[in-house]
Amino acid sequence: MKQSMHIEHHAEILNAIIESSFDGLWICNAEGEVLKINKASEKINSISAEQVVGKNVKDLMEQGLFDRSVTLEVMKKKKRVSILQNLNNGKKLLVTGNPIIVDSKLTYIVTNDRDITELIELKEELEESREISRKYRQKLQEVLHKENEDTENFVFCSKEMKKVYEMIQKVSEVGVTVFLQGESGVGKSRIARLIHEYSERRKGPFIHVNCGAIPETLLESELFGYVKGAFTDANEDGKPGMFELADGGTLFLDEITEMPLDLQVKLLHFLDSEKIKRVGDTLTRKIDVRIIVASNRNIQGLVEKKKFREDLFFRVNIVPIEIPPLRNRKEDVPLLLSYFLGRYNARYGKALTLDTEVTDLLCQYSFPGNIRELSNLIERLVVMAHESAICREDIPGQLVESVVMSPQKIDKNFLFQFSLKEAMEKVERQLIENARKICKTQVELANLLGISQPTVARKIRKHNL
Ligand SMILES: Nc1ncnc2c1ncn2[C@@H]1O[C@H](COP(=O)(O)OP(=O)(O)OP(=O)(O)O)[C@@H](O)[C@H]1O
Ligand SMILES: [Mg+2]
Structure with missing residues (x-):
């Protein structure tokens, strides 16, 4: 029981x-x-x-x-x-x-x-929404990319820049150290970023360090970081340097010639070993960083004067890219003018145009400050303009003068081919020709050249102009 x-x-x-x-x-x-x-x-x-x-x-x-x-x-x-x-x-x-x-x-x-009906349905829904979000992400990237292009395009049409651009594309595919050389304002910083954006590291960080802008005493700890107690003012926990912050991405060392010689040794060591040591540290850290360096100075001259280490120069100079100044690629000027005009019109809500006379004048100008100067000039003109077109009167007098008096207008060899009298005649003719491009009347011409109107008339007759 x-x-x-x-x-x-x-x-x-x-x-x-x-x-x-x-x-x-x-x-x-x-x-x-x-x-x-x-x-x-x-x-x-x-x-x-x-x-x-x-x-x-x-x-x-x-x-x-x-x-x-x-x-x-x-x-x-x-x-x-x-x-x-x-x-x-x-x-x-x-x-x-x-x-x-x-x-x-x-x-x-x-x-x-x-x-598992619900589970399968959920899985399908999840896959569907994943697909949708993938499509959205892709679209967003396209839009962002387009926006980026609208605001920060890389503009050129000259054969000199086509060569540069081809090199940019080639070096982007590999992790090689690149050396960008060129005058101030030619686009070195822009190109460094382009190389990063075109490379496989685009999702990683892009860190720009201007070696000339950081006091020498701080540069080492800024670049390599430091450990706790490395020096008196050191932060309690130590600090990573730019090398560490750029891990997985690109470190752009601008104005590399301003780097002190002892740091040049450390940089060379990194380039050879891919390892760094923080200031005050005994530990070495392996870091995956692509280095791009830039300089607007004559680096070979500095190497000769022992102000820049020769071994580092050879090491960074594996792929040198020389960006020509704007005066040596004048074809790019009209394109850049219209590009920046469009950009600043959009930024300031205007619809200004450039007078053909202004375009002609600016195409003859040498732009010693290169693209930065061109961009600043157009921005200023757009901001200041009160008519619908920017005309010659809006252009700063100094710029106009430098175009008219430009030594480039005089053929380089001609000084040695002619007698002084002949040369003076030629310069006179050239000056009058140039001045006539921007002056409407003989009185204006006389004022610009600092001579009387009858003299202007006589000289025009003499030169058969
Ligand atoms: N090809 C280009 N198309 C459009 N904009 C450009 C181009 N090249 C340069 N720029 C723009 O011109 C300005 C100056 O360029 P950037 O700062 O790259 O010159 P840089 O050579 O680095 O000058 P610096 O030696 O003074 O640092 C920037 O605003 C940049 O975006
Ligand atoms: Mg720069």
Whole structure:
């Protein structure tokens, strides 16, 4: 009596366990006859226990309740089997059949139904939304890129700059150290950034250090960082330097010639070993940084004077890129004029145009400050202009004078080919010719050249102009 109560109690607990399962459970005998299914299974399969208990799974499959029966598979294989099952109510189940072996004989098969319809739907939804967000990200990048192009384009058409651009593209593909050389304002900093943006490191940091702008005493710790207690004012926890901050990206060392000789040694060491040591540290750190250096000074001259280390010069000069000054690539001037005019018109909400006379004048100007000077000039003209077109009167007098008096107007060799009298005649003719381009009347010409109007008339006649 006591034992039967005990067994009954066990059966009750077992039943409670089976019913509490969130997964559907089927218990079949070794012949495939359904002995029991739980509530969860009724719900998942949209059936009631009476419909299936006492029936064989083979018949149920033939009736079309499910497309595959894991119980039959377990009966065949006598081991655990998992399958994906499609129900005729549209649900998808992950079904696992477990053989229960008693005395080496297959006695029961317990099958676990897990409804993964929602999971699959969620997965599909997730994939769909991932795809959508990928598309959005791509679009956003395109827009950002376009915006970037609108605001920060790299403009050129001269063959000199085409060569430079080809080199930029080539060096971007590899991690080689690049040396950018050229006068102030030719675009070295812009190009350094372009190389970074075109390279595989574009997602990494781009760190620009102007070696000439940081006091020599600070430069070492700025570049290489320092450890706790390295010097009196040192920050408690130490500080990473620009090399570490640029890890995975590009470090642009501008005005490299201003780097003191002892730091040049450290830079050379980094270029050879890809390792740095913070100030006061014993530990070396491996760092993955691409170095671009730039200078607007005659570096070879400094090497000769021992102000720049020769070994470092050779090391950074593996790929030198010389950016020509604007006066040596005049074809770029009209393009740059219209590019900056468009940019500043947009920035200041104006719709100004350049008089052809102004364009002509500026095309003859030598722009000693290169693109920066051109850009600043156009910005100033756009800001100051009150008419719809920028005309000659708006151009600073000094600029006009320098065009008219430009020594480039005089052929380089001619001073040695002519007598003084002949040369003076030629200069006079050239001056009058140039002045006539910007003066409308003979009185204006006379004022500009500092001579009287009758003299102007006489000279024009003399030179047959
Ligand atoms: N090809 C170009 N097209 C459009 N803008 C340019 C081009 N080259 C340079 N610029 C712009 O001209 C300005 C000056 O260029 P940048 O600062 O790169 O010159 P730099 O050679 O680094 O001068 P510095 O030696 O004084 O540092 C910047 O505003 C830059 O964006
Ligand atoms: Mg620069």
